[in-house]
Amino acid sequence: xxxxxxxxxxxxxxxxxxxxxxxxxxxxxxxxxxxxxxxxxxxxxxxxxxxxxxxxxxxxxxxxxxxxxxxxxxxxxxxxxxxxxxxxxxxx
Amino acid sequence: xxxxxxxxxxxxxxxxxxxxxxxxxxxxxxxxxxxxxxxxxxxxxxxxxxxxxxxxxxxxxxxxxxxxxxxxxxxxxxxxxxxxxxxxxxxxxxxxxxxxxxxxxxxxxxxxxxxxxxxxxxxxxxxxxxxxxxxxxxxxxxxxxxxxxxxxxxxxxxxxxxxxxxxxxxxxxxxxxxxxxxxxxxxxxxxxxxxxxxxxxxxxxxxxxxxxxxxxxxxxxxxxxxxxxxxxxxxxxxxxxxxxxxxxxxxxxxxxxxx
Numbered sequence: 323x324x325x326x327x328x329x330x331x332x333x334x335x336x337x338x339x340x341x342x343x344x345x346x347x348x349x350x351x352x353x354x355x356x357x358x359x360x361x362x363x364x365x366x367x368x369x370x371x372x373x374x375x376x377x378x379x380x381x382x383x384x385x386x387x388x389x390x391x392x393x394x395x396x397x398x399x400x401x402x403x404x405x406x407x408x409x410x411x412x413x414x
Numbered sequence: 415x416x417x418x419x420x421x422x423x424x425x426x427x428x429x430x431x432x433x434x435x436x437x438x439x440x441x442x443x444x445x446x447x448x449x450x451x452x453x454x455x456x457x458x459x460x461x462x463x464x465x466x467x468x469x470x471x472x473x474x475x476x477x478x479x480x481x482x483x484x485x486x487x488x489x490x491x492x493x494x495x496x497x498x499x500x501x502x503x504x505x506x507x508x509x510x511x512x513x514x515x516x517x518x519x520x521x522x523x524x525x526x527x528x529x530x531x532x533x534x535x536x537x538x539x540x541x542x543x544x545x546x547x548x549x550x551x552x553x554x555x556x557x558x559x560x561x562x563x564x565x566x567x568x569x570x571x572x573x574x575x576x577x578x579x580x581x582x583x584x585x586x587x588x589x590x591x592x593x594x595x596x597x598x599x600x601x602x603x604x605x606x607x608x609x610x611x612x613x614x615x616x617x618x619x620x621x622x623x624x625x626x627x628x629x630x631x632x633x634x635x636x637x638x639x640x641x642x643x644x645x646x647x648x649x650x651x652x653x654x655x656x657x658x659x660x661x662x663x664x665x666x667x668x669x670x671x672x673x
Binding site for chain 1: 427532536539542543545546547550569570571572573574576580583584587
């Protein structure tokens with residue numbers, strides 16, 4: 323599976339790692355919905371770190387669409403919140 | 415795919431896909447959109463120049479503020495040596511405010527440094543992807559039947575398209591941040607012009623608006639302890655005028671270090 327960290331690049335992940343990414347992603351959303359900024363920051367950092375550590379960067383001359391795209395590593399709590407309520411990171 | 419993607423990433427992917435879907439046939443679009451790709455690369459280069467300019471400006475300000483810190487420290491010592499504790503206190507309060515500002519600037523310079531690096535990387539990566547697409551397309555055409563080639567080229571085009579959308583997003587974020595920092599640099603300039611960091615010899619007895627703001631900004635206890643330390647140093651050092659210009663943090667004095 324290919325995961326892109328937005329604004330950073332693509333990584334190839336094994337399925338079991340992707341499951342952990344998926345679980346963390348849901349936890350991040352739960353933290354945002356609960357308005358818990360500290361927990362959001364912690365979990366989101368874990369999510370990004372997991373992809374960077376466990377994933378293998380996709381070589382520059384390979385061309386694939388991503389299966390999963392996670393938000394930019396510097397996504398703020400406010401941006402994360404507006405992602406679900408407003409225009410978010412990429413305006414429609 | 416159900417259950418494979420979390421919601422946060424799903425939202426982001428959906429939006430990037432939407433950007434890509436606007437092109438009906440990505441391979442055709444890319445084939446004829448050389449100009450568009452070059453425009454994006456040009457934009458990245460221009461954005462990079464903006465970031466570098468903003469960084470240089472902040473670095474200049476940072477240097478100026480560092481000079482202010484030294485100057486205010488010297489003035490505090492001189493005021494204290496002359497027995498004017500109020501003036502010394504004001505100088506130290508200003509120094510504390512300037513130091514706070516300085517810390518903020520340093521953080522921002524480091525952040526811009528990071529932006530500059532990642533934009534440079536992005537630019538190189540995008541160029542590599544575009545080149546890969548150009549050469550791969552010809553190879554695919556030669557190796558596969560027309561229908562199969564179409565599918566594969568389309569897949570590769572999606573890869574390039576996603577990269578372009580992502581570089582566009584990265585650049586937008588870098589420029590937004592740079593814009594915020596520019597606004598902050600402007601605010602520091604204005605504060606300076608308003609006399610916040612001006613020569614203390616121009617201070618009268620009264621307290622102006624800036625003084626009150628600075629008093630709120632600066633930490634009172636820090637100023638108190640620094641003042642006490644300076645007094646101790648003065649008492650120990652025999653009030654030699656030659657020592658007034660030196661900074662306040664060298665360990666040699668020994669006094670006032672206890673908690």
